[in-house]
Every structure is written in C-alpha cells, then in structure tokens.
Amino acid sequence: MTDPAxxxxxxxxxxxxxxxxxxxxxxxxAAICFAIACQVFIQTGVFAQSYAMVGLISTVLGLLVLTLARVWK
Structure with a gap:
C-alpha cells in the first residue's frame, strides 16, 4: 500500500x-527599492517615502517567507 505521507x-x-x-x-x-530611495534622496534631498515603504514591506514579507521555508517540513 502507498503511504499518504x-x-x-x-x-x-x-x-x-x-x-x-x-x-x-x-x-x-527591497534592495532595489532602498537603492532607488537613497538615489532620490541624494539627488533631490527629498525623502522618497513610497520607495522606502515598499522596501520595508518587501523586506518583512521576504523574511517571513524565508522563515516559512526553513520551518516547512
């Protein structure tokens, strides 16, 4: 018989x-978004909040998914 597992x-x-x-x-x-946000800040002196937020959210999601991959058996 085959094992369901x-x-x-x-x-x-x-x-x-x-x-x-x-x-x-x-x-x-996230790395690309942070690089763009830094480049915008360097060139214009204005903080690119939208790129920074996308980078922050992407970092959190990436770390959560990698944690899932480590825990998944």
Missing part, C-alpha cells in the same frame, strides 16, 4: 523551494 512529500518540497525563491525575490525587490 509519501505522496505529500513532493508537494512539501515544491512549497519549500517556491517559498525560498519568493523570499529571495522579495529581498531583491
């Missing part, structure tokens, strides 16, 4: 790898 194993592995990819993409987006 063995059929769910590839799904868990796929979810783990997809969450690693999504977490890294979120952190890359």
């Amino acid at each position: 063995s059929s769910a194993r590839p799904v868990a592995t796929a979810i783990r790898y997809l969450s690693i990819i999504a977490g890294c993409a979120c952190l890359l987006l």
